[in-house]
Amino acid sequence: MTRELHFNEAIREAIDQSMEDDPSVYIYGLGVPDPKGIFGTTLGLQQKFGPDRVMDMPCSENAMTGVAIGSALAGLRPIITHQRVDFALLSMDQVVNQAAKWHYMFSGQKSVPLVIRMIIGRGWGQGPQHAQSLESWFAHIPGLKVVAPTTPNDAKGLLIASIRDNNPVIFFEHRWLHNITGEVPEERYTVPIGKGKIVMEGSDITIVTFSYMVLESMKAAEFLKKRGIHCEIIDLRTLRPLDTGLLLTSIRKTGRLVVVDNDWKTGGIGAELVSVVAENEIRCLKESPRRIGFPECPSPTSPVLSAAYYPRAKDIVKTVMQVMKREIRDDEIPSMHSGPVDIPDASFTGPF
Amino acid sequence: MLYIRLVEEEIARVYPEQEIRCPVHLSIGQEAIAAGICAHLSSDDIVLSNHRSHGHYLAKGGSLKRMIAELYGRETGCCNGKSGSMHLIDISQGFLGAVPIVGSCIPIATGVAFGTKLKKKDAITAVFFGDGTVEEGVFHESLNFASLKKLPIIFICENNFFSVYSPLSVRQPPGREIYSLAKSHNIESFQGDGNDVLEVYQLMKKAIEIIRSGNGPVFLELKTYRWREHCGPYYDNNIGYRTEDEYNAWKERCPIGTFTRYLVSNGILNDAGIEDLTREIMTNVEEAFAFARESPFPGPELLMKDIYRS
Numbered sequence: 001m002t003r004e005l006h007f008n009e010a011i012r013e014a015i016d017q018s019m020e021d022d023p024s025v026y027i028y029g030l031g032v033p034d035p036k037g038i039f040g041t042t043l044g045l046q047q048k049f050g051p052d053r054v055m056d057m058p059c060s061e062n063a064m065t066g067v068a069i070g071s072a073l074a075g076l077r078p079i080i081t082h083q084r085v086d087f088a089l090l091s092m093d094q095v096v097n098q099a100a101k102w103h104y105m106f107s108g109q110k111s112v113p114l115v116i117r118m119i120i121g122r123g124w125g126q127g128p129q130h131a132q133s134l135e136s137w138f139a140h141i142p143g144l145k146v147v148a149p150t151t152p153n154d155a156k157g158l159l160i161a162s163i164r165d166n167n168p169v170i171f172f173e174h175r176w177l178h179n180i181t182g183e184v185p186e187e188r189y190t191v192p193i194g195k196g197k198i199v200m201e202g203s204d205i206t207i208v209t210f211s212y213m214v215l216e217s218m219k220a221a222e223f224l225k226k227r228g229i230h231c232e233i234i235d236l237r238t239l240r241p242l243d244t245g246l247l248l249t250s251i252r253k254t255g256r257l258v259v260v261d262n263d264w265k266t267g268g269i270g271a272e273l274v275s276v277v278a279e280n281e282i283r284c285l286k287e288s289p290r291r292i293g294f295p296e297c298p299s300p301t302s303p304v305l306s307a308a309y310y311p312r313a314k315d316i317v318k319t320v321m322q323v324m325k326r327e328i329r330d331d332e333i334p335s336m337h338s339g340p341v342d343i344p345d346a347s348f349t350g351p352f
Numbered sequence: 353m354l355y356i357r358l359v360e361e362e363i364a365r366v367y368p369e370q371e372i373r374c375p376v377h378l379s380i381g382q383e384a385i386a387a388g389i390c391a392h393l394s395s396d397d398i399v400l401s402n403h404r405s406h407g408h409y410l411a412k413g414g415s416l417k418r419m420i421a422e423l424y425g426r427e428t429g430c431c432n433g434k435s436g437s438m439h440l441i442d443i444s445q446g447f448l449g450a451v452p453i454v455g456s457c458i459p460i461a462t463g464v465a466f467g468t469k470l471k472k473k474d475a476i477t478a479v480f481f482g483d484g485t486v487e488e489g490v491f492h493e494s495l496n497f498a499s500l501k502k503l504p505i506i507f508i509c510e511n512n513f514f515s516v517y518s519p520l521s522v523r524q525p526p527g528r529e530i531y532s533l534a535k536s537h538n539i540e541s542f543q544g545d546g547n548d549v550l551e552v553y554q555l556m557k558k559a560i561e562i563i564r565s566g567n568g569p570v571f572l573e574l575k576t577y578r579w580r581e582h583c584g585p586y587y588d589n590n591i592g593y594r595t596e597d598e599y600n601a602w603k604e605r606c607p608i609g610t611f612t613r614y615l616v617s618n619g620i621l622n623d624a625g626i627e628d629l630t631r632e633i634m635t636n637v638e639e640a641f642a643f644a645r646e647s648p649f650p651g652p653e654l655l656m657k658d659i660y661r662s
Contacts, residue, residue, distance in 0.1 A: 026470070052470060058500065063459035063493030070463020073448060074398075075471060093490075097453050098460065106441045106449060107432040108658035142659055166661040 002185045008040040008178040010152035011117075014159035015042065015079065017188050019049055022077065025163060026053040028064070029081030029117070038081055039119070039178045061087055065094035065116070069102065072112045077163065083352075085118040085172070086129050099168040100143030114168045115159070120211070120262070121175050123342050124350035125306065128298035133263040135210075136272070138170045139240040145193055146240040148172035148262075150214040152182035154237055157191030165193060172239075174212040174262070176344035196243035198250070202230035205320055206250040208273055209260035210236040213311075217260050219336045220316035229324055239269055244276050251281050256323050257289035260316055265293030287323050292316060303342045312337060353383035353549060353608045356407045358633050359416065362641060363406075363423065364585035371645070372423045374436030379407030381547075381579035384607035385510050386411035388552025389478060389572075392560055395446045398468070398477045400461040403438045403452035404510075404578075408480050414442035416640040426647035433650045446475075455488030457481065458507070462494045465505035465569070476563055477505040484515030486530055487523055495537040498569040505569045506559045507534065510546060512575075516582045517593040534571030546574030547607040550614075577602035 005013070019025045026049075027042065033056055037043030046054035057064045061082065068078040082088040088095070095116065103111045121130040139146045145167055149155040155173070162169040199214060200221055209217045214235045221231040232250050236243065251257060257277055259270035270291035277289060292311050300309055313336040321328045339346060360378045367376065379386065386407035393399065393412065401408040409419060415430065422429025423437050430441050438452040448464065451457050461479035468475050485491055486509060498505055509530055513520050524530075534541040540562050544555045552574060559570040579599070581588040589599045615621035 058493070058496055060490075060493035060497060062490045063462065063497060066456065066459025066490065066494070067463035067466055067497060070400075070460040070465070071467035071470070072463075073460070074464045074467025074473075076467045093453055093456055094459065098451065098456055102449070103661050104658050105431060105435045105439050107430075107434050108661065109431075109441060109443055110449070111661035145660070 001187070002183040004181050005152050005184040006040070006178065007152045007155050007180050007182070010156040010184045011041040011159060011173065012043060012045070013184070014156040014163070016045060016048070018160055018163045019045070019053060021188070024075060025077045025079065026055075027079040027081065028055040028057045030057060030059065030083060030087070032056055032081055038083060039175070041178070042081070061090040062094060065091035066098065068114050069094060069099050069112050072114050073110055077113045079115045079117065079163065081117045083119055084121050084130050085134055086121070086132050088116065088118050095138070095144070095168070096141055100141045103167065104143055111166045112168050113166045115162045115171055116168070117171045117173055119173045119175055122212070122310070123176065123306075123344060123348060124352075125301040125303070125342065126299065127301040131299035133172070135172060135239050135263055136268045139269060139272070143168070144240060145169045145238070146172070147193055147238045148174070148211040149191070149237055150177065150211055150235050152180065152184045154191050154197075156184050157189050158193065158237065160188060161190035161193050164190065169193070172211060176212045179345060179347050180215070191237065194238050194241045194243060196234050196236045196238065196246045198232060198246070199235045200231060200233040202232040203254055204230045205256035205258060205323060206232045206234065206247075206254045207258050207260060207316070207320070208234045208236065208247060210239065210269070211262050213260045213262050216311070216313045217316055219313035220320065223313070223317055223333070223336065224320055227326070229320060229326070231320065242272065242276070247273060247276065248281050251277050252284050255284050255286035257285065258316070258319055258323060259289065259291045260311070261291060261293035263294060264296060265291050266296060268293050290319050290323055292319055303340065307341045312341075353387045353611065354629060355633050356383045356386060356410050357608055358630070358637055359410060360406060362637050364580065366641070367585035373425060374423060374438070375403075375583045376423065376437045376585070377404040377583050378580050378585070379404060381602065381606070382510055382512060382576045383407055384549035384552050384611070385480075385508065385546045385574050385576060388549045389508060389556045391553060392556050393446065393476065393478065395444065396475050398446050398448050398461070398464050398475055399480070400448050400457045400464065400477070401450040401480045402454065402457055402482065402485070403450070404482070405440050405450035405480070406437070409440045409442065409447050409450070412442070412447045413445035414440065414447050416636060417643045418442065420640045421644040421647050424644040424647070425649060426644055427650040427654070428643070428647040432654060434654070455481070455485045455490045458485065458491055459494045462498050462503060462505060465498065465503040466501060469501070469503055475504070476560060478508060479505065480508045480510060482515065483509060483511040483513065483520060483530060484523065485509070486533055492533070492537070495534055495539060495569075495571070499537045499539050502566065503569050504563045506556070506563065507569060507571045509571070509573045510576055511573055512578045514578065514582070514594070519593070529573070531571055531573035539569050539571050540567065541571040541573070543573045544575070546576035547605045547610065549607055549611050579603065
């Protein structure tokens with residue numbers, strides 16, 4: 001039985017149901033029991049499960065990640081929430097040196113079933129230190145799993161899967177997805193980690209993307225369809241391990257690749273995707289692959305600069321047209337975004 | 353203590369053979385701390401440690417054969433040869449792991465204590481670290497949280513005055529005792545002579561009483577001295593960062609020598625007894641080293657195993 005839920009409600013439901021099912025699951029993070037409930041994702045959980053299972057934490061991202069690891073070794077299944085990826089950087093030693101490696105370096109004797117939710121900021125002038133994604137940093141590390149759902153359905157299913165997974169999982173949530181809606185089943189279910197999804201079928205060109213950029217890619221693809229270009233859009237959903245099988249099958253069909261990254265181009269997820277295609281199916285490519293990513297500068301605050309920073313549906317259209325060797329003028333492409341460009345929709349009134 | 357000493361000396365003796373091919377940070381000179389602390393702990397209690405963990409591992413009852421085999425990189429090692437001296441583990445004895453990033457074991461141990469408390473278990477957690485560690489931010493973060501939640505954990509700082517070659521004087525302000533840092537986190541803290549095994553034993557006894565009464569955590573600063581170089585089997589008292597005189601002064605206060613004299617003068621032990629003990633320990637030591645040398649190396653199929661748990 002499905003019904004329409006917001007992405008943030010789907011996250012909340014995944015946590016709620018997982019905590020109902022398994023008494024060893026617990027959650028903490030800065031502001032988890034706050035009145036606003038981490039953008040609505042933890043509302044009411046402390047009232048339901050009590051302060052021993054839903055808790056706030058001191059401003060100690062490094063130690064609290066280590067505490068989560070230690071509690072996992074003692075038999076619990078922690079979920080940590082960071083309101084911004086940027087804050088999690090304080091905990092990189094625990095994530096990369098400890099959590100990711102514990103199972104391997106102790107030869108399988110103990111595992112770390114830990115979920116770290118990292119929220120990607122964007123919009124309303126979040127600025128250089130409140131808007132980073134850094135997915136490729138985490139996707140680079142053996143021993144971690146990294147997921148980034150786009151739809152409310154995938155958000156709930158992937159979060160339940162992440163909580164049930166016996167390994168450390170980095171769960172990326174894009175701030176601009178919290179308010180989108182979609183059909184979400186009432187019951188518990190999982191979306192498999194490591195499997196991407198074709199969200200639009202097409203035979204002219206493969207667009208591979210993830211997280212919020214799936215929405216921009218779909219807007220672009222709708223416009224391109226009217227120009228007779230049929231895009232196949234892959235929503236990766238998991239960034240480590242990558243669903244390379246799905247990617248290569250699509251490339252064999254279309255022969256053209258555009259990657260839409262959610263981060264800086266250099267060393268981003270897109271770089272890995274292009275490499276995988278180049279290593280395995282280079283002869284299938286009719287044109288050079290293209291990557292769309294952020295310009296090589298920190299994320300600026302002022303709306304005009306921010307508008308110049310973030311690629312959008314319009315930029316995806318331009319790039320696809322180039323790969324298809326078709327002409328299009330700038331003024332022929334509509335903005336495909338209503339209202340100010342530094343917010344996702346009218347509900348986002350700032351400041352966070 | 354003698355057990356730890358003889359094992360470590362054997363490692364030092366064979367190290368130049370270059371068959372132990374991983375960094376080793378020996379516990380020689382610091383044995384009283386491991387012995388006095390772990391004497392109170394059962395296999396249900398948990399210990400975590402750092403790169404200098406051989407003494408803690410052995411005092412906690414860790415398997416000697418699996419430790420030496422791990423140093424030799426063999427499949428029979430406690431980590432199947434994957435990790436070496438800096439990552440010992442023996443879960444059956446409650447030695448939950450050692451990791452060498454300075455400070456990293458502290459929040460993890462704090463988390464074990466937190467999980468233990470949430471699950472309403474009785475186990476005590478103890479974590480060992482050195483004087484350099486108290487300079488890491490994560491140390492203070494962990495103590496803050498442990499104090500906030502009154503966790504059943506004992507923090508043990510082995511202050512041996514050096515962080516590799518750097519003396520305390522270039523790292524910490526003068527006139528500030530390490531255990532006062534823990535006091536400022538509202539944690540019951542004590543300082544003691546880490547080379548006096550009876551004093552260590554009594555301090556740990558007090559610490560456990562405090563924990564059992566629900567007033568944890570507890571912090572112990574125990575002063576001691578590392579005899580050999582930071583990493584490796586040799587002595588390095590003449591390369592300039594410390595003096596032979598300083599070393600000799602601490603050697604006079606050898607934890608084993610001191611305790612042996614005490615036992616002998618109180619009629620608890622005699623020369624024959626010392627000989628018997630030494631012989632018994634050396635038999636086990638020789639067996640363990642032979643076991644390691646005769647064990648197979650891990651096959652290449654182990655390379656990609658256990659990255660994830662299914």
